[in-house]
Amino acid sequence: MKKLTTLFSICLLPIGLCAGAMAHAAEAALVSLDNPRIATGITIGDVLERRLVIEASPPYELSKSALPLKGERVDGIELVGVALQGEKAAGSQRYEVKLSYQVFAAASKPSVMRLPALTLALGGGDTPAEVNVPAWHFWSAPLAAGNIHTARSNAQPQRKPALLDTGPERLALALTVFLVGVVGLVYINADRRWLPWMGGSFAQAYRKLRKTPAQAGHQAQALGYVHQAFNQVHGSTLFRPQLGEFFAQHPQYQPLAKEIDSFFQHSESLLFTGENADSPALLKELQQLCRRLRDCERGVA
Known part of the structure; x- marks a missing residue:
């Protein structure tokens, strides 16, 4: 009986080892x-x-x-x-x-x-x-088929970068491109009347708006600057019902049709009904609109 118990224990030993290994793996x-x-x-x-x-x-x-x-x-x-x-x-x-x-x-x-x-x-x-x-x-x-000596004997000298041609023709061309770029940036972004064709109606209105104080007593004056610019471009006093005729004669302003109509509607409310508005916000809104109209006027919008 003792021999059978010992034999049974030996047979169960691998099973115990496998169970321990499975637990260990888990x-x-x-x-x-x-x-x-x-x-x-x-x-x-x-x-x-x-x-x-x-x-x-x-x-x-x-x-x-x-x-x-x-x-x-x-x-x-x-x-x-x-x-x-x-x-x-x-x-x-x-x-x-x-x-x-x-x-x-x-x-x-x-x-x-x-x-x-x-x-x-x-x-x-x-x-x-x-x-x-x-x-x-x-x-x-x-890196090379062989040893370090093989690599050294087959090394190629570094190639120097090609030099730029600094002849008079290339220099003149580069200077011309630079000047054209500077003039273009000035033409698009400048506020002052430095060049003859930079004094359009909306450019002048934009310059005046930038000097206008952001106070309640200057609302009508600021609106008047923008209306005056529209009248100068149109050739006569421009009212809201005439905007279709205005866009037909001056299609460069058509992309801002919605903003222009909103301006006329807001202007009518302020000028004819006595409605009060936030002066700093109104002046900033008029400046942004006038700047975009200036871009349309210069053909860069």
């Missing part, structure tokens, strides 16, 4: 492993990155001290970057590990190299738990 697992996308044509100096995700059951934790140390070098492959991030999931802890390796090994012909295998130990539990990360193999390509 405590921590490698759920994702991303290796570099390209495994060929890698040369000295290239940086290769690995990303692995580990999931652990409480109370097991992966500490930064369990990761390989930055600066470790194995077979010419140096670990140059280590990053660890953890986040809690439903009933487990998930860790994301990023490892950056740089190739420092040189070979005279294509050869197979590898990112080293890792064993990461997790702590916090009654029994040790660990995760195994397999090695990743890649082809390292030499």
Whole structure:
């Protein structure tokens, strides 16, 4: 009977070991492993990155001290970057590990190299738990077929950049382009009447509006500047019902038809009904409208 009990215990030993291994595996697992996308044509100096995700059951934790140390070098492959991030999931802890390796090994012909295998130990539990990360193999390509002496003998001198032609014709062309650009910017953005064709009706109104104080007593004056500009362009007093005729004669202002109609409607309310308005806001609105009308007047809108 004693012999049968001993034999039964021996038979149950592998089953116990398998159950322990399954429990050990359930405590921590490698759920994702991303290796570099390209495994060929890698040369000295290239940086290769690995990303692995580990999931652990409480109370097991992966500490930064369990990761390989930055600066470790194995077979010419140096670990140059280590990053660890953890986040809690439903009933487990998930860790994301990023490892950056740089190739420092040189070979005279294509050869197979590898990112080293890792064993990461997790702590916090009654029994040790660990995760195994397999090695990743890649082809390292030499920069030159041969040794350093072969590379030196085949090195080509650096090419100097081509010089710019600084002849009188090129210099005159560059100066002309520069002056045209400056005149164009002045023509579009200048407020003062520096050039003869910059003194249009809306340009003059815009200059006056910029000098108008933002006070309640100057509302009618500011509105009058804009109305005066419309009358000068139209050739006579322009009222709101005549806007269709105005746009037919001056189509360059058609893109602002909605804003012009709104101005006339607002002006009628302020001038004929005695309605009060926020003077600073009204003056700013008139300045913006007049500036856009000035752009249409100059043909740059």
